[in-house]
Amino acid sequence: xxxxxxxxxxxxxxxxxxxxxxxxxxxxxxxxxxxxxxxxxxxxxxxxxxxxxxxxxxxxxxxxxxxxxxxxxxxxxxxxxxxxxxxxxxxxxxxxxxxxxxxxxxxxxxxxxxxxxxxxxxxxxxxxxxxxxxxxxxxxxxxxxxxxxxxxxxxxxxxxxxxxxxxxxxxxxxxxxxxxxxxxxxxxxxxxxxxxxxxxxxxxxxxxxxxxxxxxxxxxxxxxxxxxxxxxxxxxxxxxxxxxxxxxxxxxxxxxxxxxxxxxxxxxxxxxxxxxxxxxxxxxxxxxxxxxxxxxxxxxxxxxxxxxxxxxxxxxxxxxxxxxxxxxxxxxxxxxxxxxxxxxxxxxxxxxxxxxxxxxxxxxxxxxxxxxxxxxxxxxxxxxxxxxxxxxxxxxxxxxxxxxxxxxxxxxxxxxxxxxxxxxxxxxxxxxxxxxxxxxxxxxxxxxxxxxxxxxxxxxxxxxxxxxxxxxxx
Numbered sequence: 001x002x003x004x005x006x007x008x009x010x011x012x013x014x015x016x017x018x019x020x021x022x023x024x025x026x027x028x029x030x031x032x033x034x035x036x037x038x039x040x041x042x043x044x045x046x047x048x049x050x051x052x053x054x055x056x057x058x059x060x061x062x063x064x065x066x067x068x069x070x071x072x073x074x075x076x077x078x079x080x081x082x083x084x085x086x087x088x089x090x091x092x093x094x095x096x097x098x099x100x101x102x103x104x105x106x107x108x109x110x111x112x113x114x115x116x117x118x119x120x121x122x123x124x125x126x127x128x129x130x131x132x133x134x135x136x137x138x139x140x141x142x143x144x145x146x147x148x149x150x151x152x153x154x155x156x157x158x159x160x161x162x163x164x165x166x167x168x169x170x171x172x173x174x175x176x177x178x179x180x181x182x183x184x185x186x187x188x189x190x191x192x193x194x195x196x197x198x199x200x201x202x203x204x205x206x207x208x209x210x211x212x213x214x215x216x217x218x219x220x221x222x223x224x225x226x227x228x229x230x231x232x233x234x235x236x237x238x239x240x241x242x243x244x245x246x247x248x249x250x251x252x253x254x255x256x257x258x259x260x261x262x263x264x265x266x267x268x269x270x271x272x273x274x275x276x277x278x279x280x281x282x283x284x285x286x287x288x289x290x291x292x293x294x295x296x297x298x299x300x301x302x303x304x305x306x307x308x309x310x311x312x313x314x315x316x317x318x319x320x321x322x323x324x325x326x327x328x329x330x331x332x333x334x335x336x337x338x339x340x341x342x343x344x345x346x347x348x349x350x351x352x353x354x355x356x357x358x359x360x361x362x363x364x365x366x367x368x369x370x371x372x373x374x375x376x377x378x379x380x381x382x383x384x385x386x387x388x389x390x391x392x393x394x395x396x397x398x399x400x401x402x403x404x405x406x407x408x409x410x411x412x413x414x415x416x417x418x419x420x421x422x423x424x425x426x427x428x429x430x431x432x433x434x435x436x437x438x439x440x441x442x443x444x445x446x447x448x449x450x451x452x453x454x455x456x457x458x459x460x461x462x463x464x465x466x467x468x469x470x471x472x473x474x
Contacts, residue, residue: 003040006109011116020300020331023185023269027091027119032070035120039068041105042112049102050114055447056154058082060099060114067117076125079118084157084200085150085179085446087126087192090119092183093443094321126195133202139163141460144228146213146400149177150442151234151433153200154449155456160203162457167228169211174265177236178434179442181265182257184294186301187324190264214403223428230428230456233415234449237394237434243286247344248390252278252352256287256295256391263298277302280387284308284355286341287391288317291439293324295389296333307333308383312340312360312373338362340373342380344388354384396435404429414438422452430456 012028019026042064050060059078066075079086095115103111141164145152148170156166174180179193222228240255242248262268268277283299285292288311299307314337318325338360345354359379362371395413408416408425415431422430432448434440
């Protein structure tokens, strides 16, 4: 019987004033009863708009129907036909602007909690499944994947399910890309990421860490000397940007990339960490995206007494997920909106002592459609601080471009690739995710990885002979 409640089942979570001092996961997940109850809110409507709203085209109504019936493993397997990282996506995918945004139930109430249900069935599988994944018969062809973030892992998993021998090359000592170095433990536990990676390894994917493409080995060498017939570049966008204002070279100024990598990958929050981070009292994070929220919430958990978000537009224009903004506010993060830094202040020992800002007003819309912030004359003010974290964006590392013959890139560094195939200007080389688009979402990177896998298969073997022959939904 359909559940016609206008509201989702609430997600159980830690108390804000408890969780802002620990790195345990904020959201605790649905119980079986809550998941079944939420799943019965789905009307299984005729046109399935939620599927069209999903970048990887998961059969959402079907997996929800199985969840409503209590057939959780079957629900998980339906998701896995299209997604290599369901436990990750259930936690960090912006469903509110994608599948849930077009849910029919959202017309007169809240949409079905699709992301919460995806997380539930993925976690249920991890906790209860016994059977090992069935490997596809090998087709004798080799593909190299550069980067083990969401784009690379998705491409790798999709190709492995079609019988390709896939090797993933990761520059860091741990696989996972932005999933391990960028997203905090309290949003995405690293053991969850590792279990998703382990599942791909069980499918036959080889993961090689400490491999810096362009230094350890080049794309040209992979193709010409090591027998790989295609290469997918999913190396992300890890080069931090700065505002180029006075004081950015002071001690106590971090890029969000460095700060989050120290916290998430190097475990700087642990007392015994070999790479500790500064014990700050007052912190300002410049930016308004998910990365800024992550950095601010980490600073709070590391013991900072006051943590500020400084963003030049209003709350309505904040690019971060609404849920992340809400959680940050609950945890005591202070928002200084419609303000823009113009100078970072320091003492004679080059330590950060404060930040000078200008108040802003919203003018006419810019090329993105958002109203352009303009400074308010004579509105300068200062804030006493000891740490500043810049979270204003990232760009792709130029190393791969510089060491790969015939690979065209945009002026800002992104690799030029055809949409949706990911084919680059270099034959047999594909690219997708943040390396092409600049910093974006995990699910969009996954969609790019999936599309590139399809294109690689079409080039090397033809969809009919591999994907369709093995009944792979890719």
